[in-house]
Amino acid sequence: MSGPQISSVWLREPRQSARASGRSREEIVRATLELLDAEGLDGLSMRKLGAKLSAGATSVYWYVENKDELLELAYDAIWGEISLPVPEEAGWRETSSTFAHSMRAVILAHPWMAALLGRLPALGPNALAMADLMRRSFRQAGFQGLDIDYANTTLTAYVFGMVIPEVAWQQTMGAEEIDPKEMRETFARVAKDFPDLLDRLTEVNDLPARTVREISFDFGLVSVLDGLEARLHRSRESPFSL
C-alpha cells in the first residue's frame, strides 16, 4: 500500500487536533521567520525557536517531524510574498519578467532562502500556485506538452542561479565595509596570469556594484526570454519538428 515517499510536510496530515489547544502552525512559522530574518539560516536552531515560543527546547517536534519540515513551511511562506499578474492579460513575457524580478527581490530580502533554493521540495500551496500560474502563462504563450515545463524550468533555473551568488556577495560585502579599490588590487594580484580576466578590471568603470548586478540580471533575463521566444517561433513554423 505505501512504499517510501518523498518526505515533505505537505504530504502528511498536520498532527493537530481540530480544537487546537496548543500552538498553531502559523504561530510557529511566524517565529521561525523572525529568527531566520534576524539571524540567518545558521541562527535558527530548534532550541532557540523553542525559547522564542516560550516552550521547551524540543517542543516543536510535536508539530514537525524534523528541522527540514520547519524550513519547508518557512520556504513556502516566503513564496507567498510574490505577486504575479494575470498571464492572460499581461502576456507571457511580462509575466515571466515580473516573476523573475519579484522572485529576486524576495530572496534578496530573505537571504536565508538562497541556501534552500532547489534543495527543498516545493510542494506548499504558494509554490504550487506559482508553478500553476507560470504553466498557464507558458501554455498561453504557445508552448505545448513538456515544453511548457522546460520553459518554466529554464526561467526558474536562471533566476536561482543568478540570485544565489548575489546573496553570497551581498553577505560578504555587508559583513564589513570592504574597500573596493583594495579589492581590485587583490584581484589583480590573484588573476595576474589571466589576461582576459584582468581586462574586466578596466571595464568595470565605476558603476556601483548594485547597479551592475541589476543590469546583469536584466541582460540575462532578456536573453533567456529571447531564447524561449525564438523556440516558440520555430515550433510554430513546424509544430511536429521534435
Place this chain on the structure above:
Amino acid sequence: MSGPQISSVWLREPRQSARASGRSREEIVRATLELLDAEGLDGLSMRKLGAKLSAGATSVYWYVENKDELLELAYDAIWGEISLPVPEEAGWRETSSTFAHSMRAVILAHPWMAALLGRLPALGPNALAMADLMRRSFRQAGFQGLDIDYANTTLTAYVFGMVIPEVAWQQTMGAEEIDPKEMRETFARVAKDFPDLLDRLTEVNDLPARTVREISFDFGLVSVLDGLEARLHRSRESPFSL
C-alpha cells in the same frame, strides 16, 4: 594599508615552510575529497578528516584557517576536472555547450558541490582558468566590454540553477527506491486545485526521469545560447545602442 578583505584561502600565503616537514596541501585536499565523495558534505568534519590523516582532531587548523577554506580547496580541485576546447577553434557556441554539459556532469558526479555553488569565492587557479577561457570565448563571439561578463554570468547561472535541483532530486531518489506510480498519485492529491499542474502528469508519458532531465537541460541551454546570439546580432547592427 589593509582594511578588511574578502576572506579566501587563495588570498593569503600558505603557512607552509619551504622544506615541508608536515602534510602537503595535496594530501589534505585528497583526503577531503575522499571524505566528501564518500559521505557527502555533512559527512565531512574536521575530526573525521584529522582521523583520516592519522592526526589529531584539530591538526588541520594549522594548514587552514577554518572549514570554509578547506571547502574552497576542494571546490577548486573539482573544477580542475572540467576540460574545455580552445574557443578560437571550437567557436563560442560549442565552447559554451561543452562548458555547460561538462560542468553539469562534474557536479552530478560530486553532489556535495551543489551546496557550494555560488556560495564560496571562486578564486582558485582552476576556477580562474575557466573564467578566463570563457571570457575569451565570449569576446571572440563578438561581445564587448561588460557584455562579455554578462554573457558568461548568464550561462553559468543557468547551469547552476539547473543542476542544484537535479542533485537534490538525485539524492532523494537515490536514498530509497521510490515508486513512480505512487509518487504520481501523491502529487495528484497535493495539486488537486491546480489544473495546469495536473496536466503535467498526463504529459510526462513514460520517459525515464533521467532522460527527461537531459532533454530539459538541453532545451534550456539552447534557449540561453539562442538568446545570447540574438543579442549579438542586435548589437552588431547598432554597436552603440546601449
Place this chain on the structure above:
DNA sequence: ACCTGAACACCGTTCAAGT
C-alpha cells in the same frame, strides 16, 4: 614548524515521563 588534547559553546534528535 608542526601537532595534540582538553575545553567551550553549541548542534539535531530520541524518548521516557509528565499533565
Place this chain on the structure above:
DNA sequence: ACCTGAACACCGTTCAAGT
C-alpha cells in the same frame, strides 16, 4: 493532546602545551 528535560552523539573552533 501537548509539553518537558535529560541524554546521545555529534559539531567548529580556540588555545595552552608539547616536541
